[in-house]
Amino acid sequence: xxxxxxxxxxxxxxxxxxxxxxxxxxxxxxxxxxxxxxxxxxxxxxxxxxxxxxxxxxxxxxxxxxxxxxxxxxxxxxxxxxxxxxxxxxxxxxxxxxxxxxxxxxxxxxxxxxxxxxxxxxxxxxxxxxxxxxxxxxxxxxxxxxxxxxxxxxxxxxxxxxxxxxxxxxxxxxxxxxxxxxxxxxxxxxxxxxxxxxxxxxxxxxxxxxxxxxxxxxxxxxxxxxxxxxxxxxxxxxxxxxxxxxxxxxxxxxxxxxxxxxxxxxxxxxxxxxxxxxxxxxxxxxxxxxxxxxxxxxxxxxxxxxxxxxxxxxxxxxxxx
Amino acid sequence: xxxxxxxxxxxxxxxxxxxxxxxxxxxxxxxxxxxxxxxxxxxxxxxxxxxxxxxxxxxxxxxxxxxxxxxxxxxxxxxxxxxxxxxxxxxxxxxxxxxxxxxxxxxxxxxxxxxxxxxxxxxxxxxxxxxxxxxxxxxxxxxxxxxxxxxxxxxxxxxxxxxxxxxxxxxxxxxxxxxxxxxxxxxxxxxxxxxxxxxxxxxxxxxxxxxxxxxxxxxxxxxxxxxxxxxxxxxxxxxxxxxxxxxxxxxxxxxxxxxxxxxxxxxxxxxxxxxxxxxxxxxxxxxxxxxxxxxxxxxxxxxxxxxxxxxxxxxxxxxxxxxxxxxxxxxxxxx
Ligand SMILES: Cc1ncc(C[n+]2csc(CCOP(=O)(O)OP(=O)(O)O)c2C)c(N)n1
Ligand SMILES: [Mg+2]
Numbered sequence: 001x002x003x004x005x006x007x008x009x010x011x012x013x014x015x016x017x018x019x020x021x022x023x024x025x026x027x028x029x030x031x032x033x034x035x036x037x038x039x040x041x042x043x044x045x046x047x048x049x050x051x052x053x054x055x056x057x058x059x060x061x062x063x064x065x066x067x068x069x070x071x072x073x074x075x076x077x078x079x080x081x082x083x084x085x086x087x088x089x090x091x092x093x094x095x096x097x098x099x100x101x102x103x104x105x106x107x108x109x110x111x112x113x114x115x116x117x118x119x120x121x122x123x124x125x126x127x128x129x130x131x132x133x134x135x136x137x138x139x140x141x142x143x144x145x146x147x148x149x150x151x152x153x154x155x156x157x158x159x160x161x162x163x164x165x166x167x168x169x170x171x172x173x174x175x176x177x178x179x180x181x182x183x184x185x186x187x188x189x190x191x192x193x194x195x196x197x198x199x200x201x202x203x204x205x206x207x208x209x210x211x212x213x214x215x216x217x218x219x220x221x222x223x224x225x226x227x228x229x230x231x232x233x234x235x236x237x238x239x240x241x242x243x244x245x246x247x248x249x250x251x252x253x254x255x256x257x258x259x260x261x262x263x264x265x266x267x268x269x270x271x272x273x274x275x276x277x278x279x280x281x282x283x284x285x286x287x288x289x290x291x292x293x294x295x296x297x298x299x300x301x302x303x304x305x306x307x308x309x310x311x312x313x314x315x316x317x318x319x320x321x
Numbered sequence: 322x323x324x325x326x327x328x329x330x331x332x333x334x335x336x337x338x339x340x341x342x343x344x345x346x347x348x349x350x351x352x353x354x355x356x357x358x359x360x361x362x363x364x365x366x367x368x369x370x371x372x373x374x375x376x377x378x379x380x381x382x383x384x385x386x387x388x389x390x391x392x393x394x395x396x397x398x399x400x401x402x403x404x405x406x407x408x409x410x411x412x413x414x415x416x417x418x419x420x421x422x423x424x425x426x427x428x429x430x431x432x433x434x435x436x437x438x439x440x441x442x443x444x445x446x447x448x449x450x451x452x453x454x455x456x457x458x459x460x461x462x463x464x465x466x467x468x469x470x471x472x473x474x475x476x477x478x479x480x481x482x483x484x485x486x487x488x489x490x491x492x493x494x495x496x497x498x499x500x501x502x503x504x505x506x507x508x509x510x511x512x513x514x515x516x517x518x519x520x521x522x523x524x525x526x527x528x529x530x531x532x533x534x535x536x537x538x539x540x541x542x543x544x545x546x547x548x549x550x551x552x553x554x555x556x557x558x559x560x561x562x563x564x565x566x567x568x569x570x571x572x573x574x575x576x577x578x579x580x581x582x583x584x585x586x587x588x589x590x591x592x593x594x595x596x597x598x599x600x601x602x603x604x605x606x607x608x609x610x611x612x613x614x615x616x617x618x619x620x621x622x623x624x625x626x627x628x629x630x631x632x633x634x635x636x637x638x639x640x641x642x643x644x645x646x647x648x649x650x651x652x653x654x655x656x
Contacts, residue, residue, distance in 0.1 A: 034503035057473035126422035128438030
């Protein structure tokens with residue numbers, strides 16, 4: 001095993017998937033010669049040729065739509081949208097086509113398509129290279145939405161997404177692309193879609209998070225010696241409801257941390273699910289620590305992103321309620 | 322009417338000076354980026370002459386929808402370098418309050434609309450602005466600039482079609498610099514860009530965007546057409562991206578054989594040669610213009626970088642005409 005960044009882990013996973021299955025095709029902007037602006041597809045066009053790693057014209061609707069057509073007719077495309085911020089031209093294809101095709105054809109067709117895209121802030125990307133748009137997709141039944149928080153999970157989740165048979169929005173936290181390394185086995189392995197990870201165990205409070213915020217949360221909990229369950233959701237749609245509820249029943253106190261704006265963010269859905277299923281176990285109001293409801297500003301990124309101070313404030317509020 | 326017959330030596334010289342000042346600012350900003358003073362930059366190097374030509378032909382009331390690589394146009398429009406730098410630094414004097422990445426300008430005061438990152442997304446807005454001009458019987462036309470990559474977007478298609486269907490005064494100008502990050506134009510589209518106009522029922526013309534005279538001729542003909550109310554027009558200005566896509570890009574990955582010092586395609590050198598051969602200028606004057614530009618840019622950067630950041634509260638402003646409770650509450654809890 002070797003230590004890998006998330007970029008290296010994803011690259012190696014794509015490589016193995018392509019080697020094992022002739023039908024795997026990659027599409028995206030600047031993914032061929034350039035290896036992707038974040039280098040996730042580096043070297044793959046050289047190895048597999050221009051017929052399997054397609055540098056497309058600049059049109060996200062075209063990338064996703066063409067990928068969906070390939071998927072309906074026997075190929076196994078994995079497409080890249082250069083930044084999640086630029087996925088919106090493809091939103092009609094995602095919401096009105098790929099999410100509904102299995103349903104509207106009575107299961108005659110399916111769209112086994114993985115849409116990989118970097119998301120989140122912290123790289124001085126301003127309004128249009130920083131957004132966390134998971135809620136737009138989680139609101140759309142027919143999709144699966146996955147987000148790894150570390151290089152190991154990135155591989156296991158990408159393999160499961162690829163094999164899931166359904167369209168998957170695979171959100172890659174770009175802030176974590178190179179900032180952490182983990183041991184990543186060479187061979188393929190799977191992390192089940194819909195299963196969260198319990199990263200830390202404790203009895204005082206449940207902290208629920210995912211993707212780009214996981215390492216901040218874990219560092220905060222460790223440094224401040226909080227006796228907490230830390231749940232990394234890993235899949236946002238469908239969520240691991242059992243992991244959430246069993247932890248809440250144990251701790252009775254919940255803090256939800258995400259980078260996306262508060263209003264109708266994942267925190268809203270998680271809070272509703274908990275209050276429907278475990279109201280009697282709650283010892284304090286559920287508190288969300290999130291990005292504010294503003295576009296992601298170029299300056300003051302550090303104010304936008306949830307940090308140790310805001311997470312610890314929320315934890316002490318629920319503990320001292 | 323061709324402007325060339327009437328183009329004075331002073332006009333040519335001032336075009337040249339504009340291009341040199343723009344190039345100098347590009348170089349200084351890239352240096353500032355390397356030193357961590359400015360976060361990011363998309364240089365216009367190689368596209369100065371085409372952009373300068375556009376600027377020379379604009380009327381005061383024309384509305385410009387530019388894109389993120391339009392330094393020379395901004396400067397020719399008379400937008401002060403200090404204001405350009407304030408935006409790039411995201412300081413307190415930046416009218417956008419530091420919210421956008423460098424090169425994403427909005428200068429309503431100068432009739433320069435607003436730049437977004439998503440490629441092509443301004444083009445439909447340009448048609449709306451042109452309809453507003455028409456409906457309110459106002460003077461002026463709309464000029465929309467964009468790259469070769471933008472011609473692949475759905476926004477481009479929508480805007481071209483709408484502009485033609487509603488017979489709008491939009492001049493579309495594609496700054497074809499040969500590249501969209503790593504994708505050469507021939508892989509972006511198999512067709513000639515200027516001929517796409519045909520499909521929408523408007524005239525299209527290709528100009529040598531590295532040549533001042535060719536650019537001025539083509540653009541002024543197109544502007545006459547649009548101003549007269551005959552409908553929209555597409556200009557393809559063939560230029561050359563001399564450097565990297567941006568300060569985050571490494572062109573060695575995809576441009577191995579292509580990368581040169583740009584000398585054959587450098588529009589500034591071409592204009593210099595022309596002026597020298599016409600005896601309009603000598604080497605000493607050229608050096609003096611370049612020296613003055615360096616001095617000017619150094620001084621402005623030094624001055625503007627001293628201006629502090631906007632107040633942190635400002636990130637919660639300007640979502641709506643009136644503040645809403647959501648942002649007010651979040652401001653209190655975060656600051
Ligand atoms: C909708 C969208 N997709 C992808 C990107 C990422 N991106 C930024 S610039 C660029 C290339 C644009 O090329 P072109 O239109 O030729 O303009 P140039 O940068 O060459 O001036 C790409 C793909 C983006 N900004 N917007
Ligand atoms: Mg280009």
